Amino acid sequence: MRRQPATIYRRDTTMKAIQAARGTRDLLPPETELWNHIEATSRRVFARYCFGEIRTPIFEDTQLFARSVGEETDIVSKEMYTWEDRARAQSEKAQSLTLRPENTAGVVRAYIEHKLGETGLLQKLYYIGPQFRRERPQKGRYRQFYQIGAEVIGPTSAGSESPLRDAEILEMLATLLDELGIAEWKLYLNSVGSASDRPRYVLALQEALKEIAPKLCADCQRRVQTNPLRVLDCKIPEDQPFIETLPKIAEFLDADSQVHFAQVCAALDACGVPYIVNPRLVRGLDYYTRTTFEFVHTGLGAQNALLGGGRYDGLSEAIGGPKAPGIGFAMGADRLVLTLQAQRESQNATAIASLADAYIAPLGEAQQVQALVLARELRRAGLRVELGDGSFRIKKSFEIGNRLARRIVLFGEEEAQSSIMTVKDFASGAQTKIPRAELAQALQQR
Ligand code: HAM
Numbered sequence: 397m398r399r400q401p402a403t404i405y406r407r408d409t410t411m412k413a414i415q416a417a418r419g420t421r422d423l424l425p426p427e428t429e430l431w432n433h434i435e436a437t438s439r440r441v442f443a444r445y446c447f448g449e450i451r452t453p454i455f456e457d458t459q460l461f462a463r464s465v466g467e468e469t470d471i472v473s474k475e476m477y478t479w480e481d482r483a484r485a486q487s488e489k490a491q492s493l494t495l496r497p498e499n500t501a502g503v504v505r506a507y508i509e510h511k512l513g514e515t516g517l518l519q520k521l522y523y524i525g526p527q528f529r530r531e532r533p534q535k536g537r538y539r540q541f542y543q544i545g546a547e548v549i550g551p552t553s554a555g556s557e558s559p560l561r562d563a564e565i566l567e568m569l570a571t572l573l574d575e576l577g578i579a580e581w582k583l584y585l586n587s588v589g590s591a592s593d594r595p596r597y598v599l600a601l602q603e604a605l606k607e608i609a610p611k612l613c614a615d616c617q618r619r620v621q622t623n624p625l626r627v628l629d630c631k632i633p634e635d636q637p638f639i640e641t642l643p644k645i646a647e648f649l650d651a652d653s654q655v656h657f658a659q660v661c662a663a664l665d666a667c668g669v670p671y672i673v674n675p676r677l678v679r680g681l682d683y684y685t686r687t688t689f690e691f692v693h694t695g696l697g698a699q700n701a702l703l704g705g706g707r708y709d710g711l712s713e714a715i716g717g718p719k720a721p722g723i724g725f726a727m728g729a730d731r732l733v734l735t736l737q738a739q740r741e742s743q744n745a746t747a748i749a750s751l752a753d754a755y756i757a758p759l760g761e762a763q764q765v766q767a768l769v770l771a772r773e774l775r776r777a778g779l780r781v782e783l784g785d786g787s788f789r790i791k792k793s794f795e796i797g798n799r800l801a802r803r804i805v806l807f808g809e810e811e812a813q814s815s816i817m818t819v820k821d822f823a824s825g826a827q828t829k830i831p832r833a834e835l836a837q838a839l840q841q842r
Contacts, residue, residue, distance in 0.1 A: 419531070419539025426750040427733065431542075434576060434732050435524055438544045441572045442522045445564070447546055450521040452502035458492035463715050464501040466682025468623040471497045475529040495528035498681070500708065500724055501715070503547045508717030518554045518561075522546040524729075535734070536699035542729035545705075549712070549722030556721040559656050562687045562707060563663030565723055569691060569703065570669045578735055581702060583670065584690045586677035587657040589649045591685055591710050597648040598624055608638040628676045631698070644675040656686055683708040687723065693735050702735065703727035752780040753839050754819075755797035759808030761786035767807045770832070777836035798822050803839065 416422060423431060439449075458478050465471050477495040496502055503521055506512075512519045524544045531537055548565065550556040566583065573581050589597065601624045609620045612627070612635050619626040630639060649657065664671055671689075679688045688706035696702070705725025712720035754774065758767035764786040771783045782800045784793050790806075797804035806818040815832040819839075830838050 417539070419533040421538065421540075427737075429750060430733050430736055431729065434729055434736070435544065437576050438522070438524070438572060438727075441568065441575055442546060445520070445568050447520040447522045450503055450506060450523050451525070452496075452499065452506050452523065454526065455493045455495050456502055456505065458494040460501050460505055460715060461494055461497060464504065464681075464683050464711055465498065466623075469680055469682055470626075471529060471680065473622075475531055477528050477530060497529045498527055499523050499525065499543060499545055499726065500547060500681075500683070500711070503724075504549065504708075504711050504717065504720070504722065505715060507549055507720065508712060508715065512549075513551050513718055513720050516551065516554060518548055518550040518556055520546070520548050527726075534699065536696055536728070536731050538730060543726040544729050544732075545724060545726030547722055547724035549720050549724075551718070551720060557709065559659035559687075560663060562656075562660045562723055563667065563669075565705070565725060566660075566664060566671070566689060567667045567669050569725060569727075570667075573691065573702070576732060576736070577739070578693065578702070578732065579739060580695075581691050581693055582672060584674040584677050584692060585661070585664075585671045586645070586674050586688050587649060587653055587686050588645055588678055588684050588688050588706070589653045589686065593645075593648050593650055593653055594685075597643070597645050600643045600648065601625070601627070604642050608641065611635075611638055625678045626680070628678050629680065639676070645678070646675055653686055660687055679704060679706060683711040683714065685709045689725070691727075693731075695735055695738050696731055699731065701728070702731050752782045752801040754779060754803050754805050755782045755784055755793075755801035756805045756807055757784040757788070757790070757793035757797060758786035759790065759793075759806060759811075763807050763809065763812060766812050770805070770807060770835075774836055774839065777840075779836060779839050805835070 442449075458476070461476060462472055467473065476497055478492060480490040481493050483490045503523065507519060507521075522545065525542065526540050527543050528540055530539055533539060546565070548556065548561050555561070566585075570581075570583070588594065602620070605620045605624055605627065609617055612620075613630065613632045616627045616630050616632075616635060619630075628639065628642070630636075661671070661673075677688050677690060678684075679690075684706040686707045686709065688704075690704045691702045692700045693702050694700060703725055705723070707721070707723040709721035711722065712718060756767050756771050756774075758764045767786070768783060771781045774781045782797070784797065788796070794804060802823065803819055803821050806820070811817050817830050817832055817835050818827065819830055819835075820827045
């Protein structure tokens with residue numbers, strides 16, 4: 397039987413070319429080299445602190461985020477990509493699924509699902525991957541963005557509640573940012589108290605807000621009703637003098653939370669990690685208890701948080717698991733890239749060396765296959781090699797070679813027969829003859 401021909405694609409000149417969806421973008425070379433550098437450096441530092449990698453699904457049951465991040469947060473109430481999955485059978489209810497807006501909830505879900513607490517050891521897990529929030533896109537804020545994060549979680553008997561864990565994570569982050577080459581970061585630190593401190597503070601806040609609410613921006617007026625803690629996050633300059641008058645959470649911490657915070661600060665002092673206590677740092681997720689923190693970079697503009705995190709001692713129980721206190725963070729990889737790019741531009745440094753070691757120019761189409769063989773030899777010796785095109789005139793080969801590589805290796809009939817290669821270094825202009833057997837070694841010398 398003859399098969400129907402497949403759809404024939406015709407060029408439709410009336411149609412606009414399809415673009416990446418709003419808030420998403422393509423990452424292209426050479427920028428992707430910077431991404432790889434950031435990821436590789438993070439993996440190296442995490443390994444030194446004995447973290448292992450976890451990879452959780454990109455989508456989860458919607459309830460997971462509602463019960464952890466919190467129904468009233470901006471993330472859950474406005475920013476999630478949620479859909480009803482098709483029911484498997486007519487009798488079944490369709491399941492609501494959501495693209496993960498963050499990764500902590502998924503990690504804690506996996507911790508519970510795989511009974512990792514039963515090992516009796518602290519679980520130290522890191523992740524690298526995309527997250528999705530339907531925010532208004534701007535510089536440093538995207539709808540698909542990338543986080544590099546880590547969590548330390550375990551039963552209390554494993555020491556998961558210790559303030560030393562908070563300090564160790566913060567000290568690791570200071571080391572990681574230094575190794576990434578991020579200059580001039582600032583660490584803001586606060587305690588949002590225990591699960592019992594918070595309601596007392598929220599009551600006091602609501603009381604104080606009754607008076608000033610009419611003078612605040614429309615967003616804050618809404619937050620007074622839905623989530624009064626969020627008023628402290630307000631960035632509107634006109635609101636700041638009023639917000640300054642609100643009670644501070646530090647005044648509502650119970651004795652245990654006060655001791656915990658003092659011990660975190662003392663351990664950071666001992667390590668020489670600088671920090672600034674910011675009583676207004678409450679963060680946009682509901683699961684936090686006690687320590688919260690953000691590392692910021694002034695060069696980033698409005699979206700200045702390089703990373704954020706904190707302790708979440710009740711999160712496991714909130715999603716149906718055993719008691720498993722934890723602490724973690726997530727870095728915005730997009731913002732690390734922006735910061736490093738800006739630093740490099742201001743230092744006039746070139747992008748990570750993306751030039752190949754050599755460009756092999758076959759002089760004529762007859763030499764192409766042998767030029768491919770030479771490229772194979774050099775690449776197997778570990779060199780970065782671009783292969784030219786035998787149809788190019790020599791002038792064009794030089795022009796293209798100059799854009800792609802540090803040197804050009806001319807490969808004509810004469811070179812093929814004599815096994816003596818002609819190599820030109822673009823920077824110095826020097827032209828040399830090198831026997832083929834010594835070529836790889838010669839090109840390795842920069
Ligand atoms: P978060 O503060 O929502 O915390 O996000 C952490 C970081 O992700 C931010 O500081 C920022 O660098 C980056 N980020 C967030 N949203 C965007 C966006 N739309 N575009 C670009 N970058 C963004 C969390 O996600 C928590 N899960 C962190 C955590 C881990 N807490 C405990 N463990």
